[in-house]
Amino acid sequence: MIDFSLSEEQKACQKLVRDFARNEIAPIAHEMDEEQRHNPEIVEKYYKIGLLHYAVPEEYGGAGLGSLEGCIIGEEVGAACAGVAACLGGNILGLTPFLIAGSPELKEELLTQHTSGPNLGAFCLTEADAGSDVAALRTTAVFEGDEYIINGCKRFITNGGVASLYSVFAKEDPELGHKGISAFMVPADTPGVSSGKKEDKMGQRATDTREVMFDNVRIPARYRLGEGLDGFKIAMMTLDDSRPGVGAAAVGIARAALEAARDYAKERVQFGKPIAAQQGIQFMLADMAMKVNAARLLCWHAAWLHDNGKKNTLESAISKCFAGDIAMEVTTDAVQILGGYGYMKEYPVEKYMRDAKLHQIFEGTNQIQRLVIARQILS
Ligand SMILES: Cc1cc2nc3c(=O)[nH]c(=O)nc-3n(C[C@H](O)[C@H](O)[C@H](O)COP(=O)(O)OP(=O)(O)OC[C@H]3O[C@@H](n4cnc5c(N)ncnc54)[C@H](O)[C@@H]3O)c2cc1C
Helix, strand or coil, X not given: CCCCCCCHHHHHHHHHHHHHHHHHHXXXXXXXXHHCCCCHHHHHHHHHCCXXXXXXXXXXXXXXXXXXXXXXXXXXXXXXXXXXXXXXXXXXXXXXXXXXXXXXXXXXXXXXXXXXXXXXXXXXXXXXXXXXXXXXXXXXXXXXXXXXXXXXXXXXXXXXXXXXXXXXXXXXXXXXXHHHEXXXXXXXXXXXXXXXXXXXXXXXXXXXXXXXXXXXXXEEHHHECCCCCCXXXXXXXXXXXXXXXXXHHHHHHHHHHHHHHHHHHHHCEECCEEHHHCHHHHHXXXXXXXXXXXXXXXXXXXXXXXXXXXXXXXXXXXXXXXXXXXXXXXXHHHHHHCHHHHCCCCCCHHHHHHHHHHHHXXXXXXXXXXXXXXXXXXX
């Protein structure tokens, strides 16, 4: 039997985050976008309502929520401002390798400290010459005494300049290719860690995106993650976990665009009647609604698999890819329905369209998702 209803706790979580997103984020989304401003006050308020570290188990100071709650949260925050969703989601992404592969002792030491305040994490995988081709990364980790020394430069890191804890992927044994990659937790205040200039982005401008540099950064050997797990595997498991939530944020953008287009179509009069009375516009709105609903179900299914201990590599890639693609289509159609007004910054839909584009690029481009999907169905 399939039950699509949310539990009372999930409904309460949805209401909490929806109210927060509508009251605290949406009213200043335009301003943050214009000023390309990361907003620490939002992070602090979000921390105070108990959601910043939602995926961290309660014993380490988090809310202990699952992937499905992550989708509910991602959609609501994404609908208010996708840039803020990327910042808040970037924290969970940065912590996920730690949740997957950190020892209880290290979690007690670093994670409990992280969750004791409005601190952000960041996930440092991408490099200048290693984007889709993760195995090409050049950051090195050399074991010396009881420490690792990390050298390298990570690019396009969400929360790059504002995080206090990084998960970092580096080559411990370059001879072994992707199997030689290891994962480490690196506190941002470790000597030798620095961040570059803020990237000037097309969309999701409320997120701080930067290079992060590691120059002879010495960390204790116990900060290496994953007994018996290589870092590449940890990175791929992290992305399996995070993609449904990223897809859900894209659903949020698409939902917001659909609602804006629907409301506008009911008001805008041309040829003596609202444009919503034109079948051509109705069909566009119907297609947009179908896409939003289908994407949400795909994200929830992938998250449900994860929460029930089932492998979700295929469904996770499908959800992220489909939701990212439909967010681009739906937001483009929303701009079309608003006509010339849709192209103006005075209306929200042009921002939705710029924000949506990133969902076809980050967390593995949608071409890479198609490679993952094809590999899964062919194997
Ligand atoms: C705003 C933003 C935030 C980001 N945040 C983070 C972060 O927090 N942490 C992090 O580690 N990374 C982050 N990234 C990096 C992101 O994950 C990469 O940009 C992405 O994986 C693509 O890598 P690339 O940009 O080097 O593109 P490339 O890998 O150079 O790809 C260029 C094009 O070629 C295509 N392509 C590449 N290989 C293939 C193939 N085998 N088959 C078909 N097509 C292919 C790609 O799909 C793409 O269209 C972020 C990026 C952006 C823009």
